[in-house]
Amino acid sequence: MRTQKPMTQQTTSTSPLNIEQIRADFPILDQEVHPGKRLVFLDSAASSQKPRQVIDAMTYYLEHDHANVHRGIHTLSERATAAYEDARDKIRAFINARSRREILYTRNATESLNLVVASWGRANLGPGDVVVLSEMEHHSNLVPWHMLRDEIGFTIRYIPVTDDGLLDLDTYARFLREEPVKLVSVMHVSNVLGTVNPVADMIRQAHDAGALVMLDGAQSVPHLKVDVQALDVDFLAFSGHKMAGPTGIGILYGKRALLEAMPPYMGGGEMIKRVTLDGSTWNDLPHKFEAGTPAIAEAVGLGAAVDYLTGLGMDNILAHEQIVADYALDRLSEVPGLTLYGPAPDQRNGVATFTLADMHAHDVTQLLDVEGVGVRAGHHCAMPLHQRLGVAATARASFYVYNTTEDVDALIHAIEQARTVFGL
Ligand code: 7TS
Numbered sequence: 021m022r023t024q025k026p027m028t029q030q031t032t033s034t035s036p037l038n039i040e041q042i043r044a045d046f047p048i049l050d051q052e053v054h055p056g057k058r059l060v061f062l063d064s065a066a067s068s069q070k071p072r073q074v075i076d077a078m079t080y081y082l083e084h085d086h087a088n089v090h091r092g093i094h095t096l097s098e099r100a101t102a103a104y105e106d107a108r109d110k111i112r113a114f115i116n117a118r119s120r121r122e123i124l125y126t127r128n129a130t131e132s133l134n135l136v137v138a139s140w141g142r143a144n145l146g147p148g149d150v151v152v153l154s155e156m157e158h159h160s161n162l163v164p165w166h167m168l169r170d171e172i173g174f175t176i177r178y179i180p181v182t183d184d185g186l187l188d189l190d191t192y193a194r195f196l197r198e199e200p201v202k203l204v205s206v207m208h209v210s211n212v213l214g215t216v217n218p219v220a221d222m223i224r225q226a227h228d229a230g231a232l233v234m235l236d237g238a239q240s241v242p243h244l245k246v247d248v249q250a251l252d253v254d255f256l257a258f259s260g261h262k263m264a265g266p267t268g269i270g271i272l273y274g275k276r277a278l279l280e281a282m283p284p285y286m287g288g289g290e291m292i293k294r295v296t297l298d299g300s301t302w303n304d305l306p307h308k309f310e311a312g313t314p315a316i317a318e319a320v321g322l323g324a325a326v327d328y329l330t331g332l333g334m335d336n337i338l339a340h341e342q343i344v345a346d347y348a349l350d351r352l353s354e355v356p357g358l359t360l361y362g363p364a365p366d367q368r369n370g371v372a373t374f375t376l377a378d379m380h381a382h383d384v385t386q387l388l389d390v391e392g393v394g395v396r397a398g399h400h401c402a403m404p405l406h407q408r409l410g411v412a413a414t415a416r417a418s419f420y421v422y423n424t425t426e427d428v429d430a431l432i433h434a435i436e437q438a439r440t441v442f443g444l
Pocket residue numbers: 065066067128129130131158160207209210211236238239259396400401
């Protein structure tokens with residue numbers, strides 16, 4: 021699972037994007053975090069930064085248009101509703117869903133995943149049924165399944181991770197062939213290994229076996245074009261805050277027929293058609309799944325983020341990130357005592373996860389921070405994967421559209437400083 025050294029070294033100069041201009045859109049990047057140490061932000065897999073266009077769209081909405089949505093017929097309520105629903109349309113187009121009814125606002129990818137487990141899972145699973153997950157999943161695609169399984173009793177199978185940091189597709193095919201699999205729920209891109217899973221093929225195989233597929237797109241939708249119709253995926257979960265949008269807003273895409281057949285996740289205002297003291301009937305999609313006052317300014321912000329990413333072009337974003345990530349893997353692989361995790365560069369995206377000799381990852385990242393370099397340490401909410409890797413914790417540098425090869429150079433310099441402190 022240790023990464024092979026890539027063959028080529030490239031620089032930001034070959035990027036299809038004007039990164040200087042892009043960096044100027046992100047006000048937060050222009051600061052020193054310690055005297056003389058410019059911020060080198062390499063933690064976008066945890067949460068990305070926000071461009072001025074997103075901040076301005078939210079500020080404008082809050083300064084001019086805010087009221088509750090879908091309730092009043094006064095001017096501000098109509099404007100707020102239009103802004104909230106326009107954003108839904110932008111998100112629909114961004115992932116190429118057929119209908120805006122298939123786009124549900126949630127708080128984040130975690131809530132989107134929980135919604136499907138609680139609503140679809142409770143309605144469709146029981147003893148004898150099988151759900152297939154993988155060993156590389158984020159806890160948000162493990163724990164909700166454990167909770168429901170412990171309550172209603174179905175079986176979970178895990179696709180193993182190979183020594184190359186890939187999903188073991190032979191075992192996956194065997195599960196589908198030999199067991200009554202009702203649903204496969206896997207991540208599109210790993211937040212630790214960077215592995216880009218071959219989801220188009222996996223979805224086709226699942227459908228051939230009569231199983232539905234949910235994709236955790238938290239680390240893919242921000243970085244590469246995800247087309248739900250081309251993939252024919254049944255559910256897709258992602259978060260706004262990892263794709264240049266605000267926190268507090270996420271999306272669940274679901275095929276309309278599936279969502280129509282699912283019971284509501286939460287009860288309350290907005291999601292009902294009619295309530296008597298004896299019971300309730302449900303509103304139409306997407307409102308059936310949107311109980312209570314939603315995150316309106318955040319939806320507007322996510323719409324602006326989608327405009328921003330679309331303006332840059334998802335293919336350009338991917339190409340730029342690939343250049344930075346390949347350069348990072350190349351430079352990191354030359355650091356004595358450093359171990360890199362994940363597959364070969366052509367099968368991965370956007371993150372470089374490593375350990376340094378036998379130093380604890382938290383100590384490493386603390387020393388990197390002294391140099392202004394922000395990376396994440398820990399198990400990255402993927403404890404089973406870390407057990408598979410045989411390490412308790414790793415350090416992870418993750419890249420987005422505003423990162424450059426100079427940021428990678430700063431990371432390498434900071435690691436050299438850390439090596440000196442550790443006496444390596
Ligand atoms: N799925 C994946 C693949 C993720 O990487 C994350 C967050 C989530 C789901 C959950 O997203 P949330 O917005 O609901 O929290 N991953 C990380 C990470 O790698 N570091 O911090 C958060």
